[in-house]
Amino acid sequence: MTIDNDVIIVTGASSGIGLATARHLAGLGARLVLAARNADALRELAAELPGAIAIPTDVTDLDEATRLVEQTIARFGRVDVLVNNAGRAMAKPVEHIDLGEYTDLLELNVVAPLRLMQLVIPHLRAQGGGQIVNISSQASTAYIPYIAGYASTKFALNNLSLTAREELAKDDIVVSIVKPGIVDSDFGQNTPSPEPGHLRRAEDGSLLSHVIAPEAVAAAVAAIIDSGDAEINILGS
Ligand SMILES: NC(=O)c1ccc[n+]([C@@H]2O[C@H](COP(=O)([O-])OP(=O)(O)OC[C@H]3O[C@@H](n4cnc5c(N)ncnc54)[C@H](OP(=O)(O)O)[C@@H]3O)[C@@H](O)[C@H]2O)c1
Numbered sequence: 001m002t003i004d005n006d007v008i009i010v011t012g013a014s015s016g017i018g019l020a021t022a023r024h025l026a027g028l029g030a031r032l033v034l035a036a037r038n039a040d041a042l043r044e045l046a047a048e049l050p051g052a053i054a055i056p057t058d059v060t061d062l063d064e065a066t067r068l069v070e071q072t073i074a075r076f077g078r079v080d081v082l083v084n085n086a087g088r089a090m091a092k093p094v095e096h097i098d099l100g101e102y103t104d105l106l107e108l109n110v111v112a113p114l115r116l117m118q119l120v121i122p123h124l125r126a127q128g129g130g131q132i133v134n135i136s137s138q139a140s141t142a143y144i145p146y147i148a149g150y151a152s153t154k155f156a157l158n159n160l161s162l163t164a165r166e167e168l169a170k171d172d173i174v175v176s177i178v179k180p181g182i183v184d185s186d187f188g189q190n191t192p193s194p195e196p197g198h199l200r201r202a203e204d205g206s207l208l209s210h211v212i213a214p215e216a217v218a219a220a221v222a223a224i225i226d227s228g229d230a231e232i233n234i235l236g237s
Contacts, residue, residue, distance in 0.1 A: 003225055004029030007076040009068065011059050011116065012086030014041035016185030017135060020214035021083060021221045026052060028222060033072045033079075035059065036086060059086050059112040060104075069119040078127055081225055082120045084113035084157075085135040089191040090149035097149045109153035114160055121173065129172030131228070133221055134161045138181040138233065162230060176224045180234040183212045210236025 008025050012018035014036035022032050022045060032052035034042045042054035053075055057068045072079050087109045090101065117132055124130030139147050140154035158177055165175035212234055224232050 003081075003222060006030045006080035006225075007033065007072065007078050008081040008083060009033040009035060009072055009079060009116075009120070010083045010085060011035045011057070011113075012135075013045060014038040016187060017180070017183055017214045017217045018083075018085040019045060020218040021085065022049065022052070024215065024218035024222055025225075026050065030081075031076060033068070033076075035068050059116065060107045062115065065112065065115050065119060069116070069123070073123060079120055079123050079130065080127075081131045081133065082116055083133045083135070083221060084116055086112065087135065087153075088150075089147075089187055091146050091191050092149055093146055094148050102149055105149060105153055106156075109150070110156045110160070113157060117160075117164060117175075121168065124173045125168075125171045129174075131225055132161070132164070132173070132175045133224060134175070134177050135217075135221075136161070136177040136179045136231075138179050138235070140179060165230060174228045176229060177231045178217065178220055178224060178234065179231060180212055180217045180220075181210060181236055183214055183217055185214055212236045 003025060008030045010018050010022045010032060013022045013034035022034055026032050026049040032049055034046055034052055034054045035057040036042055037056060037058050039056035042056055046052045046054040055068050055071050057064045059065055088105060090105050113134055134157055136158050137154045139151040140158050142151065144151065161175050161177045168175060217234055220232050220234050
């Protein structure tokens, strides 16, 4: 699939991987729809990227997610690619995972991307095809102490994504997952109430010990849109 002129929604575009991905895809000629809660950061980025628009959105809010897709269609008349990137971590031993916090994490990391997939699929089908790229994690298929709360949400996302890939192939809708290791972003900082040292210990001595630049993940997102592969693993060197 060519990216030039495509209309691409990127959630979590206000920082880290989402911001780098929006910049990279705009550099390849895509028209970006930037979504996240931080309206100022989105407006700043939209001003930088030709043809981009900012739609401040809390993806966990059904009305706001619906409005995101409706405004995309109203502005561009189509949507070609959805990049479900907004997400958050959790660092707690299983024994101490707060169930309320876990439910909120599931809302953000699983329910919200699922809802956005459901909102764009009818448009992609009507257009004759399109693509959905969901940002998962190397953690999703590993069993790393203190990371299970987070990893289990990405494990669920993997299954929803790759099952949807099978279901939607007949409509030329391609669903893919991108699985980075530890990326250099504000992710760790944005982890709610981390118990000191837990993330650090999880990184040490594990397959997540090499830090990856957000730009490398952005390039992988572009590569998987181009190839239509099911998944791509991004490991630090
Ligand atoms: N960093 C890593 O090591 C790593 C590794 C593997 C996978 N990932 C995945 O990569 C994705 C991006 O993470 P990152 O590293 O770029 O972290 P980040 O810098 O903390 O970015 C997270 C993004 O998600 C957005 N977001 C959070 N809650 C939201 C909500 N309710 N509605 C809309 N947007 C929301 C944030 O924007 P606002 O605060 O403005 O809403 C922000 O743009 C996540 O799905 C994460 O699980 C990260």
